[in-house]
Amino acid sequence: MVLPYYIPIMLNCTGKRCVVVGGGQIAERKVTALIASSADTVVISPLLTPHLMSCYEKGQIHWIERGYREGDLQGAFLAYAVTDDVQVNRAVVAEAEYRAVPVNDASDGTRGSFITPASLRRGGLIVAVSTSGAGPAVSKRLCQEVDAMFGEHYEAYIDFLGKMRMQIKERVADQDKRQRLFKKLAEMDLLTQIREERFRPWSVEEMTSWIDTYREE
Numbered sequence: 360m361v362l363p364y365y366i367p368i369m370l371n372c373t374g375k376r377c378v379v380v381g382g383g384q385i386a387e388r389k390v391t392a393l394i395a396s397s398a399d400t401v402v403i404s405p406l407l408t409p410h411l412m413s414c415y416e417k418g419q420i421h422w423i424e425r426g427y428r429e430g431d432l433q434g435a436f437l438a439y440a441v442t443d444d445v446q447v448n449r450a451v452v453a454e455a456e457y458r459a460v461p462v463n464d465a466s467d468g469t470r471g472s473f474i475t476p477a478s479l480r481r482g483g484l485i486v487a488v489s490t491s492g493a494g495p496a497v498s499k500r501l502c503q504e505v506d507a508m509f510g511e512h513y514e515a516y517i518d519f520l521g522k523m524r525m526q527i528k529e530r531v532a533d534q535d536k537r538q539r540l541f542k543k544l545a546e547m548d549l550l551t552q553i554r555e556e557r558f559r560p561w562s563v564e565e566m567t568s569w570i571d572t573y574r575e576e
Contacts, residue, residue: 362491363469367476369485372398376434380427380451381441382407385465389439389475394419401435403427404442427451432460441465477502482514483521512553519549519560526566536574543573 377393379386382404390411393400402411403423415422423431427447432438432454440451440462448466455462455472464471476489477498488501527540552558561569 365474365489365491367487367489368473370437372396372437374399375436376401377437377439378403378432378435379439379441380404380431380447381439381443381465382411383441383443384408385441386439387411389441389463390414390420392475398437403431429454432458435460438462439465440471479506481511481517483517484513512550515553515558516550519558520544523561523566523569526563527570530567530570531574540570540573 372393373396375398377398378401379389379393380403382402386402386404387408387410390400390402394414400420401423402415402420403425405424405426407415407422411420411422414420427442427450429450432451435455435458438451438455438460440448440455442448443466445466448464449470452462452464452470454460461473462471463473463475468474474489474491476487478485478487479502480486486502486505488498488505490498523544524541527537527544531537531540549558
């Protein structure tokens with residue numbers, strides 16, 4: 360069997376209805392990520408793990424206390440089929456395909472439209488690693504190696520870049536000037552300064568001054 364050619368993508372699920380069919384340990388991992396993304400998370404399952412029940416009691420998820428029924432994916436932005444019943448998972452995938460909803464089948468990734476890569480986060484930095492479903496355990500190990508390579512310095516670096524980009528977008532309307540400033544920002548050797556503990560966060564006034572200095576170059 361030839362492995363699918365997956366296209367990497369980052370989804371903004373904020374406020375979007377994301378449906379998880381299943382309430383076990385695999386569902387926990389999916390739900391935890393959805394909660395962190397501020398998704399409107401719906402879990403459909405007769406039972407929940409203690410962790411998922413805690414999420415429900417805190418108002419972090421909506422719980423439909425029954426098994427899956429056709430029509431449950433109406434209005435969904437994203438879906439996960441994570442039950443221990445292959446036939447149910449297949450039914451979820453079939454409905455998702457009918458409704459053009461991206462779906463992940465935990466029992467067989469090739470049946471769904473997407474798989475979830477191993478990933479690590481350091482602030483705004485997200486690194487995802489996938490073996491296209493051939494070896495999930497290998498993906499996790501590679502992620503650990505990448506984590507050790509990047510280190511905590513990247514969190515401060517990405518945080519600074521994000522704040523600077525916001526200031527540039529707010530203060531510079533001309534697209535060409537914006538792009539020049541973004542390029543200039545990327546060329547700054549701030550990571551070395553952070554690693555050597557010579558960097559301190561800039562104030563808004565310092566950011567504005569930098570923008571004014573380089574916007575006309």
